[in-house]
Amino acid sequence: MSDEKANADYCEKQYQLGLSYLYGTDVPKDFAKAAEYFQDACSKGYIPAMRELGIMYASGQGVEPDIQKAVQYLGDAADSLDPSALYHLGLMYEVGSGVPKDMQKAVRMLAYAAEMGFPGADVDAERLDAILTEQRNKNLRARPLLKLQISDVDVEAACCKQMLDALLEQDIVFIDSYKGPALLGEDKDGMDAVLERCPFCGAPVQIVPRDKKYRSVLKTY
Numbered sequence: 001m002s003d004e005k006a007n008a009d010y011c012e013k014q015y016q017l018g019l020s021y022l023y024g025t026d027v028p029k030d031f032a033k034a035a036e037y038f039q040d041a042c043s044k045g046y047i048p049a050m051r052e053l054g055i056m057y058a059s060g061q062g063v064e065p066d067i068q069k070a071v072q073y074l075g076d077a078a079d080s081l082d083p084s085a086l087y088h089l090g091l092m093y094e095v096g097s098g099v100p101k102d103m104q105k106a107v108r109m110l111a112y113a114a115e116m117g118f119p120g121a122d123v124d125a126e127r128l129d130a131i132l133t134e135q136r137n138k139n140l141r142a143r144p145l146l147k148l149q150i151s152d153v154d155v156e157a158a159c160c161k162q163m164l165d166a167l168l169e170q171d172i173v174f175i176d177s178y179k180g181p182a183l184l185g186e187d188k189d190g191m192d193a194v195l196e197r198c199p200f201c202g203a204p205v206q207i208v209p210r211d212k213k214y215r216s217v218l219k220t221y
Helices: 003-023 031-042 047-059 067-079 083-095 103-115 121-142 161-168
Strands: 148-150 155-157 173-177 180-186 192-195 205-207
Touching (some): 047 067, 047 083, 067 083, 083 103, 083 121, 103 121
16 A cells, blocks of 8 residues: 555544544544544645634634634635635635635635535525625716726726616626636627627726725716
């Protein structure tokens, strides 16, 4: 047996023992023991154990609560696309627990977890998306109709009333493409197309910082 296979088998064994003590399967529940087994597997880079230990540090179950350790372990597991880690870390980004509050990052993580079938992630992703959409629409209505501007996370300003209506109705949507942030609409043949200009007034799409300040306008749409 290769050293790599032996290490993987050992980590899986420690992980399963940790789960047994965590849930009381064939042994009495013992959160502290569960954490010890997870820690042993974590020390050898075992992703599922990192996720479980991260959750335990976040909740203080079996260990002293340590939000920074929770972020570290969950972040390492999320980097390997562990759906449970993505879900729990997404919730932490929603409220700013141990990390800067970032609703856009939160909804992306929850959406990834949902795509991988993690229970409940789809509900939370839709909930956050609705909050972000409402805030985005409120901002668009309050900002001057002068330039078509997007940031790295969403549409920031519309250039004309027709574009505003299209954005509010989601006929034109923000996407994070492989080339970066962009607007997706339709070409003259009705096919999906990335827009470089407003199809109504011809204003170019501009990239701006997400924290760009706008003056409010009295008129709303």
